[in-house]
Amino acid sequence: QVQLVESGGGLVQAGGSLRLSCAASGRIFSNHAMGWFRQAPGKEREFVAAISWSGDRIYYADSVKGRFTISRDNAKNTGYLQMNSLKPEDTAVYYCAARPLIATMASNGYPYWGQGTQVTVSS
Numbered sequence: 001q002v003q004l005v006e007s008g009g010g011l012v013q014a015g016g017s018l019r020l021s022c023a024a025s026g027r028i029f030s031n032h033a034m035g036w037f038r039q040a041p042g043k044e045r046e047f048v049a050a051i052s053w054s055g056d057r058i059y060y061a062d063s064v065k066g067r068f069t070i071s072r073d074n075a076k077n078t079g080y081l082q083m084n085s086l087k088p089e090d091t092a093v094y095y096c097a098a099r100p101l102i103a104t105m106a107s108n109g110y111p112y113w114g115q116g117t118q119v120t121v122s123s
Contacts, residue, residue, distance in 0.1 A: 002026045002098045002112040009094060009117030016086050016121070022079040022096030022114060030074035033103035035110055036081045038092035038119075048094070049081060050103035059105055064090075086121045094119050 008020040022034065035050035049070040050059045058070055069082040079096060094117050097110035104110075 002029065002032060004096050004098060004112055004114035006094065006096050006114040006117040009119045011120045011122065012086055014086060014088055014121055014123050017082070017084045018086065018119060020081040020083065020094055020096075020117060020119075022081075024077045024079070024098065029077040029098070032098040032100055032112075034070075034072060034079040035097045035099070035103060035105070035107075036070060036079075036094060037097060037107055038090075038094045039116075040089075040092040043092075045095070045107055047105045047107065050105060051079070052103045053101050057103055059103060061105075083119070086119075088121045088123045090119060091121050092119060093117065 003025045005023045031053050033052050036048040037045050039045040047061050051070045067085045072079040096114045098112040099110045
């Protein structure tokens with residue numbers, strides 16, 4: 001089992017920045033890929049970004065490419081999502097997820113999930 005706890009969400013004006021953190025415990029985080037997903041009210045959960053266990057493979061949704069940066073610090077068992085130039089349409093609950101080794105953009109490929117953190121971007 002891998003336990004995940006997100007933090008860093010909040011209310012920010014359009015154009016602002018937030019950094020989300022995902023603290024992992026339990027099984028060895030360093031051999032797990034990590035993904036970030038989000039779900040807005042009335043919408044399905046969607047992929048945001050993913051990073052392989054080693055950090056050498058990174059994927060982004062087109063909607064966040066160039067604005068968001070995913071990273072990880074395996075020594076701290078923590079993953080990050082730096083979000084810049086935020087837009088009102090980025091408003092959602094953001095979830096981090098983990099799976100062994102290989103990153104994927106499919107939410108059903110991740111067995112471990114955090115509880116989510118709310119991000120609200122005002123216009």
